[in-house]
Amino acid sequence: MSTPTLSCTPPGGADAVRFPDVVVATRELTKTFGRGEAARTVVDRLDLRIPRGVVYGFLGPNGSGKSTTMKMLLGLLTPTSGSVSLFGLPLDQRSRGGLMARIGSMIEQPPGYGHLTGAENMRLVQRMLGLSDAHVDRALDLVRLTGHRDRLVKTYSMGMKQRLGIAMALARRPELLILDEPTNGLDPAGIEEIRRLLISLAGEGVTVMVSSHLLDEIDRMASVLGILSAGKLVFQGTRAELMRRSVPDLLLATPRPEAITPALLEGLGASGPALTSEAGVRVAGLSPDAAAELVRRLVAADIPVHELRRETHSLEDVFIDLTGGAGAL
Ligand SMILES: Nc1ncnc2c1ncn2[C@@H]1O[C@H](COP(=O)(O)OP(=O)(O)OP(=O)(O)O)[C@@H](O)[C@H]1O
Ligand SMILES: [Mg+2]
Incomplete structure (x- = not known):
């Protein structure tokens, strides 16, 4: 020893x-x-x-x-x-x-042989891992496949195949x-x-x-x-x-959009140039402090502001900002 x-x-x-x-x-x-x-x-x-x-x-x-x-x-x-x-x-x-x-896992495609039933697939896992019937029954029950256990897996819907894969991963608790x-x-x-x-x-x-x-x-x-x-x-x-990470765009409605110049935004950390549309001038990437500074500058420059608000930013927008379509290599 x-x-x-x-x-x-x-x-x-x-x-x-x-x-x-x-x-x-x-x-x-x-x-x-x-x-x-x-x-x-x-x-x-x-x-x-x-x-x-x-x-x-x-x-x-x-x-x-x-x-x-x-x-x-x-x-x-x-x-x-x-x-x-x-x-x-x-x-x-x-x-x-x-x-x-x-650990239980399911990677990429759901596993399971199409020519076997759900129960037969589970039995293979059971034998391989030395599990009790109770383990298998519980796993099938959790994914609500008990009623379909004796059907061939090739007749399962996509969702049922995924659920069988999860049951196989869950069987060992x-x-x-x-x-x-x-x-x-x-x-x-x-x-x-x-x-x-x-x-x-x-x-x-x-x-x-x-x-x-x-x-x-x-x-x-x-x-x-x-x-x-x-x-x-x-x-x-x-x-x-x-x-909290996300900084939604700021939308500024003013009768003088031409006054929102790059010079006015200098040093505020705006991530892009101000874009003008019918809705107003859109400024991206301003932190709350930078937005407050912009308001001070607008007042100091005597630029009339009819409305100033944050665009709504969904979690999806944040996700797209972060991944920026750069997913595929
Ligand atoms: N065995 C391999 N040999 C060479 N390149 C590989 C191999 N496996 C994966 N890749 C490459 O690695 C990159 C990441 O692949 P991966 O499958 O991990 O991405 P993923 O985020 O799971 O994508 P998906 O959402 O499409 O499943 C891809 O560009 C893929 O082509
Ligand atoms: Mg993948």
């Missing part, structure tokens, strides 16, 4: 101390495909932090690196550099088996569930059903990481969001934090 070595560093390294209740933590996680001239970095130094018991929405346009990241979290792809720690333990060849036993686009191709009712299921699982303490390229699909289920753009994490935090 080997003598355990004493170490001052807890399992998971310093991160485990700094983030005691973080289920998924990555440090500078990077994946480059190809070599030399053809090398493309599709996941670029990600520092993910997924707290225990939340639904974490992992967002990004097509090709931004979501599936590649999730595959690295599951040990299906080896990072080019950087590291992954799960439940405070570093993911490596030795730890992988034990860590994966605590995982502490962490990693689902890649589980709402893909579903109608609003199907999305709502998955939303409710994932929120209730998080309520039971399961940590859920769910990806999507559509903010709308995971907005109301995720309490923490991570946003990828071209392989980089451009935002991580709560929805409220995301909204």
